[in-house]
Amino acid sequence: MMSLPSSVDVVIIGAGAAGLGAAHALKDSGLSTIVLEARDRIGGRAHTILAAPGITFDLGCGWLHSANKNSFVEIARQLNFAIDKTRPPWREQSFDTGFPISERRDFIVALDAFYDRAEEAAENGGDDTASHYLEPGNRWNPMIDAISTYINGCELDRVSIQDMDAYEDTEINWRVRHGYGALMTAYGAPCPLALNTQVSLIDHSGTRLRIETSRGTLTASKVIVTVPTNLIADEAIRFHPALPAKLEAARGLPLGLADKVMLALDDPEALPIDGNLRGATMRTAMGSFHLRPFGQPCIEGYFGGTFARQLEDLGDGAFAAESIDQIVALLGSDFRRKLKPLAESRWAHDPLARGAYSHALPGHAGDRARLAAPVDGRLFFAGEATSPSFFSTAHGARDSGARAAAEAIAMK
Incomplete structure (x- = not known):
């Protein structure tokens, strides 16, 4: 664990894509920098696990959306991460199971x-x-x-x-073969990081900023805040003096919810590689299932919105149980013995995320720019919610971090 300095030029709060983008942009600026991360890992809402031997699972972001404009594509190439350009299956259905x-x-x-x-x-x-x-x-x-x-x-x-x-969608969507979260971890490895360091207060009342954390207090000339909007809105990090305009903007950009579940699949040859299956076609409370991603012997389920929140509230295993029921209803009872739960996300119950990615409430589209605006030439804000056209994506977050770092450098 990196020791906490008593004073630096720039403190970056959060080691997700935005915080890492800011850290890289500040690397040759001549400004001393530290990234404070409450988790024990890099990546924030990008997190890759090995769900089972040979089965890579991105619990969070998993697609290089708008890949021809996605800054993580070049980063992946530089770090020797293989990119899979297989066309996503979202608009197709692999079987005529009630959906001809x-x-x-x-x-x-x-x-x-x-x-x-x-x-x-x-x-x-x-x-x-x-x-x-x-x-x-x-x-x-x-x-x-x-x-x-x-x-x-x-x-x-x-x-x-x-x-x-x-929102800008070029409809070119690729994947990182060994996981977007794994790519984020490699991208963040050279950055000056202090993990397990939760920030509770940013005091900007004095000449220097004072940042209170779970591991002590440090001072800085500038702070870049990259935490999710729900944490700002809930005042998980407090500002002194208060910043009511930032709280209002964050509350206009709440995090929606999207969760994933991974199921092991016996007899994988029974299903096509990179196929798609929807759990229902006449209701909103349904899952979408990615069959054998990367050819792996598994099915990845996807749930969103109110239904995902209801399943989260039922506790661990609810996504797997619902997924198996929906798949069996479509493909037959024989599949119940072929499916085994491996892992699932529960982003709403993650206290350091409290959701998946932002959307603007009706009448609040302008809150993205309001949240992104610097305060007093010393407080800067980044994160996917501040991206004008690539919000809800990891590259939108990364690019916003680079933008906030450029603003901080300009204020020398």
Whole structure:
């Protein structure tokens, strides 16, 4: 464990993608720097585990979204992490299990029409609730809402159309073969880190900033805050004097919830590599299942929004039990003996995350810029929630950290 200095030029709070991006950007600035991380590991909401021998599992972020504009692609190449460019299976279904191809086409038409209506309204200056742009009575509305729980971590009635329209998706999505979290750990290895160091107070009332932590107090000229919005909103870290505008902005950008579960699969040849299966097509409370990712003998389940929160509240094992029930309902009772729970995430119950990734509430799309704005030339803010167009992604977080570091350097 790195010892805590009494004084540095720049303190970075959080060793997730944003904090590491800031640390790398400050490397040759001539400013002394330390990254304070409450966890005992690097990565924040990026965390790779070996769920079983030969089965890599990203409990958090797992895709290099908008890969042609994703800064982690070049980082992966520099660090010799293999990139898998297999096309993601999200729009396909590998079996006709109650969802024949004609109905899948109808669903895609309805989904695209919904986005077109919301985009037109946003471009006309509206910032109301995305659910208003569902076609009344459309049979696919519950499933479109389910897609929102995966993308936004919440249902459409909590999503700003301006924010939804601002998100940039180049539709090129790759994966890190040995795990996004593992890549983040390697990226952070050269950074000056103090793990197991939880910050409780940033006192900016004096000439120098005073940062109180679980391992003692240090002072700094500048601080870069990269913690998730829910921690700011809940005042897990307090500011003195208080920063009500930052709290308000953070509360307008709550973290939605997306959770994953990994199941071992006996007789994997019965299912296709990198296939997809949806647990239901006529309701919002459903899972989406990635079959044999990277050809591994497993199924990765994905749940979001209110349904994910309900399953989290049921305790450990609830995601696995629900996944097995849904898969068996689709593929037959023989699959119950072929599936074995391995691991699952519970991000809402993680006290240092309290959710998965941010969405702007209706009327709050502007809160991303408000949260990102520096305070007094000494306090700087980064994290995926501050990214104007790549929010909810690891590369959006990393790039925001580099932006905050550039702001801090400019204030020399």
